[in-house]
Amino acid sequence: MQPNQSTPSNYLPALVAGIAVFFSALALLGHALHIPILTSLMHDQQQMVISTATGILLAALAVVIRNLYQHTAARLFLKFIALALIVTGALGLLEFRLNSNWLDFNELHKYNPKLNPGRMALNTAICFILLGGAMLFGSFSKRENFYYAAIACLTLLGIFSSLGVLSFIANFEFLSSFGHNNRMALPTALSFLALTIAISLTQKSRKDPGHEITGSKLYMTLELLLVLIVMIVALVSFASSQQRVESLMANQLEKVAYQSRDYFDTAFTLHHEAAILNADKTEFTEVLLKYRQNPKLHLAGYLTSIETLNRGFIMISLEDPQHVEIYRTGQAVRSQQSIQIFTNPSSYLLWNEGYLLRTSVPKFDDAGELLGYVVMEQRMDEITRFHNNAISAAGTRDLVLCGLQNDYQICYPFRWNSQPAKYYGYLDGKPLPVTRAAIGFTDTAITLDFRRERVMASIGPVGQTGLGMAVKIDLHELYEPIRNQFYASLPIFILLTIFSLMLMRFKLKPLIDDIERSRRKLGKMALQDPLTGLANRTLFNDRLEFAISKLARNNKKIGLIYLDVDYFKVINDSYGHMIGDQVLIWFASKLKESVRLSDTVARIGGDEFSIIIEDVQESSDVARIASLILEKLNHHLAILEKGPVKKVTASLGVAVTSNKLIVSESLISYADQALYRAKQKGRNTFELVDVD
Known part of the structure; x- marks a missing residue:
């Protein structure tokens, strides 16, 4: 390669x-x-x-x-x-x-x-x-x-x-x-x-050279630019809608999250205080004093009014100072989850088909000595209903309540898990939203949850309970209205684009076509000889540079033929300039007949012409073309019958090279010198030189 x-x-x-x-x-x-x-x-x-x-x-x-x-x-x-x-x-x-x-x-x-x-x-x-x-x-x-x-x-x-x-x-x-x-x-x-x-x-x-800027390319560029503008306007407008939706949703989530945290904190506090109030009954103190005096005492007869006094609790028990149960009424719940949310006295948040609060209140005698504990469990049905309503609504909105245990989240049921569960609180070394909430951070942002799904979450701690709460929604649901609006508006944008393109075609394209015709006409005048239609010196120099540059990419040669009309001054002086011009036109046509379409024939000036022969294998190939030119020219012209010059001949200087480092001026010089030698040999011939 x-x-x-x-x-x-x-x-x-x-x-x-x-x-x-x-x-x-x-x-x-x-x-x-x-x-x-x-x-x-x-x-x-x-x-x-x-x-x-x-x-x-x-x-x-x-x-x-x-x-x-x-x-x-x-x-x-x-x-x-x-x-x-x-x-x-x-x-x-x-x-x-x-x-x-x-x-x-x-x-x-x-x-x-x-x-x-x-x-x-x-x-x-x-x-x-x-x-x-x-x-x-x-x-x-x-x-x-x-x-x-x-x-x-x-x-x-x-x-x-x-x-x-x-x-x-x-x-x-x-x-x-x-x-x-x-x-x-x-x-x-x-x-x-x-x-x-x-x-x-x-x-x-x-x-x-074929890839120059043309009218059709200009028109195509304008069409693409129009499509680009329409797409950018459409997408940026919907992107702006996204920002507005994000802002509105962030405000809404922030408000809901604040109200939810406040509601949970208030409910926990009220139930905790209700447990303390219920435990502050003289009956409990009296029974615990009698039990300390006589541990074998049967306590049921002394607590006959306990259920009446403590309505709303599903279980009440008495424990001695070593937390050994000595009496219980009601059935204790077997909890699937337990997190301490209050101290002094301690209360634990439990879960069993709903939220429960277990509170353990210490009881003391008049001397301040610990008699034992009153332990109570109460269901918090209002919080359970609130939570279930929040996570069962249509869509992906969720309310997550978790505590921390070392680096793990201890979470109560939420939308993606109907049972309490334990999750690692970090993702790729960064704390998850609820972890940050339990630590004490409060904010609303787009982030990843434990599923690695992108969500918008509003987080914050629940009072002083040590719990963190996140109210969140998946981003694909958040952007669903924008996508639906985008797809609904897409046909309108397409029709608008088609209408604009048609308008451009009927109004702008004719103008561009006129400009293109004028440009081509000017370009032709700038690069072609007006008399013969051949390439002029400017185009010749450009084509020669391009031909030499191709030598670097192949192993072929190029030939340069320099020639002029023999005795052209005599023809001009004898027959006049009009006949001279007709001779030049005929001369140019014969040159074009002698070469390939890929070769360049140029009129350098006056009766001087030049031919660039590209992609040749041997110098003999260029020599055959030079001979063919002499043969094509060697004919009598009717317009010259009555003068001293009966037929048109030419002298040719030929330079052939495969040198990748040669410059155009040097190659022209070699061809010009060869032309001079051909004239010295008597004209109507060619002289060839190999340039290595």
Whole structure:
């Protein structure tokens, strides 16, 4: 494989594509080492999944190789990867439609407990199709239709990737989720943006004279610009709606969370104080004094009025100072969860088909000596109903109440778990929302919960109980109204775009076509000889420079023929300038008949002409063309019958070279010297020189 010699214009696209190589390789390394930050670049953010990282890595490598090497294998590899990207993106779209997992690599993502951890984001799948299309159409960019298709794909890819990056910079989550809970990861968006720039630079570096700015390209650019403006206006307007929805929801959650925490704290306090009040009965003190005097005393006869005195409690018991139960009425609840929320006296929050409060009140004699404890349990049905109503409403709204035990959350039932449970209170080394609430923090923010789902949560401590509460909602539900509005408005935006394009076509295109015709006319005047229609000196110099530059990429030669009309001054003086001009026109036509369409025939000035013969194998090939020119010219002209010159001949100087370092001025000088020698030999002949 031969390195591409046009490195100044190809290193930059390869370097930009290297950014995508870096991000995708970093993500694959993160998955291999189970380091999430390498796959997301930011805490609590979407990770670049394995299928996405692999596809971007291969695409970036294909772009790098194609820019650094001019070889058939490099072009074929790029086309193969482009087709693979289109297939991958199509499969990604089908995954969402059929809820399958062809590309998820679930086994390799098991270390990530997130639901469907390997699922490619919807807009990532779309970007894969656009990227593959841009690479595939770009490889046929010399065909105008394919060139425009590549530009269209690059434009859309740039929009999607830019919006993906913008969603993280400006926190416009809707821009990167596109209707699904999976977001386009930040490294994914940056990689797609880098590849968009790299492929655009590649297209620019390969421009040939046929890729000049034309009216049709200008019109196509304006159409793309119009579509871009409409899309940006639409998406930014909905992104602004997202911000408004987030602000309203944050205020609502904050209000609900504050009221809920206050309600729970007030209810706990009232029940706690009710237990203390009920325990402050002389009957309990008297019975405990008698029990201390006579431990064998049967206490039932002394507490006949206990149920009447202590209505609302499901269990009351008496314990001695060592917490040995000496009397109980009612049935103690077998609790599934127990957290101390008050001290002095102590109260524990229990759960068994609902919230309960167990309070243990110490009793003392007149001397201050401990007699024992009055233990009471009471159901808190109003809190249970409040909690059940909060977690059973439609949608994903949830109310989570937890305490802390070392690094673990001790949580009461919530939407995603109908039973009390214990969870590790940290995720990727950062405290979960309820953990922060139990520690004492109060705020409302978008974060990850224990499921690794992105949620908006309002958190705070419940009074002085040591409990933390989070009122939260999943983001995909929060953005659902915006998505529905977006999809409902999409046909309107499409119709608006189509109407605008039609208006441009009927009003703007004729104006652009007129400008284009004028531009072509001026361009033709600037680059063509007005008399013969051949290339003029300016175009000749440009074509010669281009032909010499091609020597660096192949092993062929170029030939330069310098020639002029023999005795043209005699023809002008004898027949007049009008006949002289007709001779030059005829002379130019014979030159064009003698060469290939790919060769350049130019009129340098007066009767001087030049021909650039490209892609020849041997010097003899150019010599045959020179002989053919002499043969074509060697005919009598009717317009010259009555003068001293009966036929037109020419002298030719031919210079042939394969020297990659030669400059155009030197090659012209060699051809001019050869022309001078041909004239010295008697004219109507050619002289050839090999320049090495």
